[in-house]
Amino acid sequence: MKTTLSTRFHIATWIVACILTLVPLFNGRPAEQFTGTVIATLFWMAVYYFFFLYMTPALLLPKKLVEFFVISVFLVAILPFIGYSLLFLSRALFRASFTDFYQGYSVPMHLSGFKAMALAGVYGSFFRLILDRNR
Numbered sequence: 486m487k488t489t490l491s492t493r494f495h496i497a498t499w500i501v502a503c504i505l506t507l508v509p510l511f512n513g514r515p516a517e518q519f520t521g522t523v524i525a526t527l528f529w530m531a532v533y534y535f536f537f538l539y540m541t542p543a544l545l546l547p548k549k550l551v552e553f554f555v556i557s558v559f560l561v562a563i564l565p566f567i568g569y570s571l572l573f574l575s576r577a578l579f580r581a582s583f584t585d586f587y588q589g590y591s592v593p594m595h596l597s598g599f600k601a602m603a604l605a606g607v608y609g610s611f612f613r614l615i616l617d618r619n620r
Contacts (some may be wrong), residue, residue: 490619494616498612505522505526506523517579520575521576524575528571529601529605532560533609535609537612540606540610541553541609541610541613541617542613544556545614557610560606561606564602565595565598565599565601565602568598568601573587
């Protein structure tokens with residue numbers, strides 16, 4: 486793996502993540518929304534690095550392509566629920582109330598999370614393939 490290209494990919498990824506995390510601060514949003522943005526960004530980065538460090542090297546081989554896609558679709562389908570659960574937990578802690586914990590969770594919300602997790606998985610896999618190809 487070329488160190489400079491790898492380093493540039495990681496730096497660019499973290500710069501975008503930091504900018505997206507800081508947007509609520511510049512817009513004057515409350516601390517609850519900033520915390521939610523931090524949790525969502527860190528969760529997105531965790532999925533990105535899971536695909537970058539584990540899924541692609543371990544499963545994206547010619548003999549394991551079907552296994553890679555099946556596991557990827559399964560993970561991307563359940564990860565939005567986990568991510569939104571963390572966000573709802575944050576909201577409940579800020580409001581000091583766990584009544585109606587999943588209030589507002591809906592299919593469109595899950596699909597938006599699905600798109601974000603799919604994007605993280607695709608980026609992680611794609612960047613890893615680019616770096617492995619440039620060895």
